[in-house]
Amino acid sequence: MKADTNQNTPLISLTDYNKLANNLVLDLKRLRSFSEKLNIQQSLTAIDDVLEKIENKTFWVAVVGEFKRGKSTFINALLGQEILPSDIEPCSATINRVTYSLNSYVEVEFKDGRKERVEIDKLSEYVTKLTPEAEATAANVKEAVVYYPAPYCRNNVDIIDTPGLNDDPSMTGVTLSVLPKVDAAILVIMAQSPVSEVERDFLENKLLTNDLGRVIFVVTGIDRCNRPGDADKVIASVRKRIKEYVLELIRKVNI
Incomplete structure (x- = not known):
């Protein structure tokens, strides 16, 4: 498979990626808090799975x-x-x-x-x-x-x-x-x-x-x-x- 060498293709730095991941974790934790208050168990399980994957990369x-x-x-x-x-x-x-x-x-x-x-x-x-x-x-x-x-x-x-x-x-x-x-x-x-x-x-x-x-x-x-x-x-x-x-x-x- 040939790699895409188009210089217009946006690249993300490791710093930007880590920042994006941290922001996503914060948003997910807020969403988890709302789901916990509303007792939406299915959402809690799904959010926990995503958080674990992000944290473990x-x-x-x-x-x-x-x-x-x-x-x-x-x-x-x-x-x-x-x-x-x-x-x-x-x-x-x-x-x-x-x-x-x-x-x-x-x-x-x-x-x-x-x-x-x-x-x-x-x-x-x-x-x-x-x-x-x-x-x-x-x-x-x-x-x-x-x-x-x-x-x-x-x-x-x-x-x-x-x-x-x-x-x-x-x-x-x-x-x-x-x-x-x-x-x-x-x-x-x-x-x-x-x-x-x-x-x-x-x-x-x-x-x-x-x-x-x-x-x-x-x-x-x-x-x-x-x-x-x-x-x-x-x-x-x-x-x-x-x-x-x-x-x-x-x-x-x-x-």
């Missing part, structure tokens, strides 16, 4: 999509290592967050507040549906944090692997619960079945309603396009459909 990217679209495989490719469990069957059953660390290990947080440190090669026993035992354990897991020296995760960037959409309602609910907390989302689409009805509904009613500028689209399975020109046709088709969905959503909003 974190940036969260969620990888989402239907099951068996290659989300975990895509993240492993970014990491350059087979870290997250992947399988031809629906696999991920919890939120798996990859964060930067010089030491490699996993911290599993259970829904009852317990935390357990495990080795990375044992992760599948806690977060997948590959065996009845693992699925039973995963049902009690709130989140698994994978600490790993991944270059993509430097500077407080966390990558979040989510359960597949349309796997079962509980898994879809887990994925939807994390969306309000992330700064960007990567929607993984399979070349062999681009933009299904489930993906279209998710795109129109969950992602695009928040902020299109925070959504990145990745098409997987391009290597399975055997005939010359097929890959370009798939990419063009996905781009056309997304454009149509965006324009249709804009039209609905403006009616």
Whole structure:
């Protein structure tokens, strides 16, 4: 990707950024005070999440999509290592967050507040549906944090692997619960079945309603396009459909 070298592009200095962040924190704290007086619990939770992210200077990217679209495989490719469990069957059953660390290990947080440190090669026993035992354990897991020296995760960037959409309602609910907390989302689409009805509904009613500028689209399975020109046709088709969905959503909003 070529960098934008336009000299007219406004740049913000670190001092200006810190000033902006401090002003935002003050405004959020005032808003939190009003929400507390009015007992608006949903607003309090949302504001606390934003304040924590600003203070910790974190940036969260969620990888989402239907099951068996290659989300975990895509993240492993970014990491350059087979870290997250992947399988031809629906696999991920919890939120798996990859964060930067010089030491490699996993911290599993259970829904009852317990935390357990495990080795990375044992992760599948806690977060997948590959065996009845693992699925039973995963049902009690709130989140698994994978600490790993991944270059993509430097500077407080966390990558979040989510359960597949349309796997079962509980898994879809887990994925939807994390969306309000992330700064960007990567929607993984399979070349062999681009933009299904489930993906279209998710795109129109969950992602695009928040902020299109925070959504990145990745098409997987391009290597399975055997005939010359097929890959370009798939990419063009996905781009056309997304454009149509965006324009249709804009039209609905403006009616």
